[in-house]
Amino acid sequence: MPTDQIVQYCFSGITVGSIYAIVAIGFNIIYNTTGVINFAQGEFVVLGAMTAITLAARMPLALAVGLAALITALIGALVELLFIRPAKQPTVLRLIIITIGVSILLRETALHVWDEKVHALPFFTGTEVSSVTLLGAHVSPQVLWVLGACALIVAGLSLFFKFTLPGRAMRACAANRTAAQLCGIKVRWMVTASFMLSAGVGALAGCVISPVTQTQYDMGAPLAIKGFTVAILGGLGNSVAAVAAGLLLGLLEAFSISLFPLAYQDVVAIVVLLAVLCFRPSGLFGRRDAHAFGEF
Amino acid sequence: MKCLQWFAIAALASVVGGAWAAEGAEPASGPIKVGCIFSVTGPASNLGAPEKKTAEMLVEKINAAGGVLGRKIQLIVKDSEGTPEKAISFAHQLIDEEGVLAIIGPSTSGESLAIKNICQENKTILLSCAAAEKITDPVAPYVFKVAPKDACAAQWIFQTMKELGIRRIGVLASNDGFGLAGKEQLEKYAPQDHIEIAGSEVYDKATTDLTGALNKIKGQNVQAVVNWSTVPAQALVAKNMKQLGFDVPLFQSHGFANIKYVQAGGAAANGTIFPAGRMLIADLLPEGHPQKRVLMEYKKEYEARYHEDTSTFGGHAYDALTILAEAIRKAGSAAPEKVRDAIENLQGVVGTAGVFNFSKTDHNGIGMAAFEMLTVKDGKFALYKRN
Amino acid sequence: MDRWLLDTQGLNRFFGGLHAVRDLELRVAEGDILALIGPNGAGKTTTLNIIAGALKPESGVVRFRGQPITGWKPHAIAGLGIARTFQTTRLFPRMTVAENVQVGRHIRSRAGFLAGMLDLPRTWKEERAIRAAALAILEKLDLAEHADTPAGNLSFGRQRGVEFARALAMEPSLLLLDEPAAGLNIYETAELARLITKIRNWGITVVIVEHDMSLVMEISDAVVVLHEGSILAQGKPAEIQKDSEVIRIYLGEDHA
């Protein structure tokens, strides 16, 4: 394989991988404060992008993206208030089923609010045909936006969780719910906040990738599955590991094309996931005994 | 327990007895029932949604003009979500319960093939909107299709390639009925046109990134890429190729015939070459062209009513309904066997896809003449001319 | 060798850097009530979990009637007739009390998937026997009136009783009790003491981990004091009460 082709595979792997990583981080934010895996995470990505596309027709792009993230965050809060909070004695099984239901409802709503057609945000810089040459490979400038956004989100979130009061409160809930409650943290509202944050992050991701991947009402679920795969590969709850796992899976998928038909690309990713679940349920980077068996 | 036994005996009797009483003869008055099975939602909604809209619009128009043979057409639309199991269920429902004269659709090949035998056995006319050749090959007397032959589209592409001196190509196809049917035809006709398919990849319709696959094909030193699909990935292919600096001509199938994809592809879509019906270039057609009037009318009405652009697929529903109405008129009756015979004898029916000429052995009725080679210039469709 | 119903040799278990059980040599004589005591973190529950198969030791051997059972799965160990209760009661809350106890008959009955589906007369008979045995045990523990109540609806004390009934339904030869008196009031504790003595008199050996000293001293035949994972002292209750080392490290700290 010539070097420029290898570099090209690397770039497409890293692009796809960082998209997965952002979705996985969205999973982790909610998982950490609530112990819930929100199967509707992919829908936040779609909602964010769709809203931004609608808004972008009426206002500057940056404003549209910001507003879309805000609106999606509110939808996230609404999802928590309407569907998660009222669940009594929420077992993991029940919460999984509820979030799956939410995912289906959001998807169908998107279908009927928008339509079945494909939409895309305009490129943030340049156009469809612009490409940047890096190490002998060609990439779209939007890819750099995706990578930048991913890095920014990771950095922003770690600052948020380390240095801000709400961030610390959310971490406290993750570490020990009861103790957090005793310290006067309103745990219930922290859960709502985590849904908002995660929806907002998802929406941002949706906006950055929309020019490259395009957006359609039903692309949420496949994205969510990949994001979930990455979250587990990295070890549930560990966002830095999720980035590493995302890039790893992206690269794996990119290079798998050179060996297997593209039609089996998902199979490769999921076989890896099943193998990890089988042998290292705590993820590639997690401690062997940590999280291995969540309570049911 | 006694009661149970009587039940069992009665039930057994009705089982051994077999079929229930035959349906009554076709009523000579009242509306003519036509069933539609479209994948209005689900993975093939880009086909089914415009088909449904078109069918509803056209039936309204026909009925407003007094219907066919003085009878109104009653349309019963079912959303199969692109799944054969629902298509089968709806086919039974439409035939047994509604007693429809004909079924228009399904939108996808898998569904059409799944209900082909059901329609044939029940002597209900099927006018499929899907691509696969297998729908009308081998010919089943009651089964027709209106979508143009993939084989013709493939031959048009290869002919253009030969003119350009292209010998070595890469093929991409979506993993759905449309894409696979096209890929099959490309592979079938490539050898006789002396074109080598150096690499081919099949991708999921929901794919969001094709740079990997294109990179692989790029590594095969091809002179052109053919993409065969109906899905948004058509714009993605164009974009990804430009991003990769992969500078060879991009050919697409007639599935590209939707201005949405050109818009989604933006500047990257410019220069794409593809075969298509004349719907997209209706305004460019000379005044005397047989399709000009039909196409302009359909376009105008559809766009006024639904505020969206027409697509080839909506056109399929238009053609199917037009053919059916024409056949009923010719037959002078809505009896299935007479209408069927009439369709087989239809000649020169002008539709959106072209001029249909059916025969006993050709239940598709449309050939090479259905297509023109088009290209994209400055975000608009234009006739392709070698320069 | 067969002198001991249960014995361990050189048992070690770590949790990260913590050496929870250190070269433990434990011997349980048949028919005894043996109490495992010690301050928090002494490794009592860990030892119990290792015996029951819920934890694996890093090294060492557990023998039951001379047969090594180290590393066996809990269900296999249960199959030998070693029953246990948990520190926090683990009933099957949405099953009735009777059903809870019937699960206790699992190792004493045989019907598998096929037999269960076909409901052969033999299975049917076995099922009747299971139900009868379960009811008999509930009767013995004065819980028969709650037989059809979902176990989760019972009071805390009764739930503990059901857990005992469930364990006894196994007809165990060894019963491991993990802090059975925790959360009980003095009347309930006295009741518990009588029950445990009764169980011993049925011929069941009991190993009990307990903090309640008066209970331990009242009922046990032998006491083992653990400290930082190893045995500090062992002997009759009266001897332990006099052991100055134990008083200093264990009782002394408690009283300080």
Next chain:
Amino acid sequence: MRSRRYAPIAGLVFFVIALQLALSATGTAYYLTQITMSVYYSLVALGLCLLMGYAGQISLGHAGFFAIGGYTSAFLTTHPVATSGGGSAVRLLQQLGLLVERQDLYGNAIVNLSPWLALAIAMAVTTAAALLVGLPVVRLRGHYLAMATLGFGIIVYRVVLGTAGLGEADGFSDVPPFRLFGWLEVNGRKPFAAQNYYIAWTLVVIVMLLGANLVRSRVGRALRSIRESEEAADALGVNVARYKLTVFVLSAWLAALAGVFATHYRGGIGPSEATAFKSIRYVAIVAAGGMTNLWGALTMGVLLNFLSLRGVFGSYDDAVFGAILIAIMLFAPDGLVRLPRLFRRIRKKLDGSLAA
């Protein structure tokens, strides 16, 4: 005790026969086709109910097993067997009567494997797949289990969608009928509608009989104890891993069996039978039936599928199942079939307080 257990089954038989008679008497026998299809789907729900409701193990991949059954049988019974010049294996099959000669729609003679042999192979393949997935899956809980089973389903979907020999996106559409014996055959054509209605229900009645026995047996209790507390069940001598694996395989069998019969009945199968959403629908059905309730799963399985197959939900089909999932989990965790019981209990209480 026993007769009480079999009374509902007798009631079901009674209902099934009465329904068919009523339909043919009123000239609405056309409903039979869609009922038959729904009954096959409810078989999957019954298996999932055992796994999810009783043993407490979620599976988001059961459509995968349905597809494995259906596709294996479809592949084997449509793949022509070369009789001329075939090896000794072919001759052996011929002597055993395991080859079927038939004519296709266009009068060409073809020789295929007997559907009975195909059924046996389909079940064997399913067993292998269930064991392969089950071995790691029995060790997992909660989200991990959900993801692993979801992943399995996606793999099956991708493989049937991406493999040329399995028809790719088009699937199979020319699967022959399955002659059970004599004049009895699994066949979707109109003259066979009534007997196929009974074939499907017979399967369900047998499964209900075995299932109702199982859940009340020693094994059923053990399964529920696993759902309640794996640790306690383990400590009582229940071989948790083996029970989980066995019930996983059992429920996979039911799904695959439904797949085989439904495929022969409809004359085909497509990749849409293997999608993740299909699996989620089965979960929704079991949830709507009240999770730990075989009768609920059966009722909801037949009812919801029947409505869906008739297109009652129109373009909102998916949304309906999503809404069911949420509503059931939030407001009626005991399922829809328990609602009347809930009302009855409330009324009884009211009556009681009035009488007092």
